[in-house]
Amino acid sequence: MTRIISSLSEISHQYDALFVDLWGCVHDGVKALPEAVAALQAYRKTGGKVVLVTNSPRPRAGVVKQLAHFGVPEDAWDSIATSGDSARSAMYRGAVGEKVFFIGEDHDQNFFQPLDILENPAEIQQVPLEDADGIVCAGPFDPLADPDVMRPQFLFAKQKGLKLLCANPDIVVDRGESREWCAGALAALYTEMGGESLYFGKPHPPIYDLARRRLSALGKPVSEDRILAIGDGIHTDIAGAMGEDIDSLFITGGLARAETKTVKDPDPAALDAYLIKETGAPTFAIGYLR
Incomplete structure (x- = not known):
């Protein structure tokens, strides 16, 4: 049964790393979310220890710059593991060939x-x-366009037997009040x-290996039982934590x-219904990280 909490400090003593x-x-x-930043600093x-585990297709250095731009201070985290770094490593090992359509x-x-x-x-x-041996996808050409616009190209690619390397398994993200498509939506369509x-971010094992x-x-x-995964994606953050057998805090x-x-916090009945529908079982839930 998922326990609803009101602050990270209620449970943080149980964990040595996030x-x-x-x-x-x-x-x-x-922009940064001030309460979340304060909770991580505390x-x-x-x-x-705080390891930021993100499905961003950017290299770690790019995420550091992005965090500074958003106003997330460096004393809120210790290290970063990105889907982009994990996927780049696979690409440079030749996972989809040397000639790639990006x-x-x-x-x-x-x-x-x-x-x-x-x-x-x-x-x-x-x-x-x-001319490609494979496809590398960091995200849509237009994040507001329906992924189905890629269907003709994907039909051609499938007929050629090309593999698609997905640098970001997220389906959607919310940029402020606007919802945008991510690379995961294109990879799902291609599949x-x-x-x-081929996936390298949450909920798949490679990014957790990198995070460790x-x-x-x-x-x-x-130890594994002293790690808590925190995220708002039921099919990425929470599914990944369940697959890795580590506790999780679902940001509803x-x-x-x-x-x-x-x-401020989730409605308990609505949360239960959502978790049943999505077959998710986070250890804890909270409205917003604070």
Whole structure:
């Protein structure tokens, strides 16, 4: 049974480390959420470690710049694990070949920054779809357009047997009050059409392996039962935590705000109905991280 709490401090003493989602939890895609920042700062003052685990297709350095732009201070976190870093590592290992068709916006081009940690990385080239060995998707060309606009290209790609590397498994995000499509929506469409999609962010294991390496690098061994995952995505953050067998705190005021009837906190009956419908079982729930 999911327990509704009123603040992170109610349960934080049970955990030595937090795996914290960003969008919808720490910022809203426009600005930092002050109560969430304060909660993480207070947790770190007790000695706890905070690893930001995000499905952003950006490299870690890009997320650091983004956080500064949104006003998230550096004393609210210790390290960052991004879906982009995990997916870039796979790309430079040749997961979808060397000639790739790239789907994303101009600002996503930093996905192709060299990855110095690999020996003999693949020599990646961006090419038109008809010349590609595989597809790399950091997000839609237009995040407001229905993913179905890619159906003709995906039909061609499926017939060629191309694999799609998905740098961000999120389906949607809310940028302020506007809902946008993410790479996960395109990967889901491609899979539905019979293509093969490769995932490296939540809820899939590679990003949790990366998060554990980031946590270990902080120099403080932490057992699995002392890690709490925090996020607003029932099919990413919570499903991922369940798959990794770690406790989770579901932020109901994010993507599921309407379904859980969250004002300050979720309506208990609405939350139960939502969790049954989505087959999610978070350990705890709270309206907003605070």
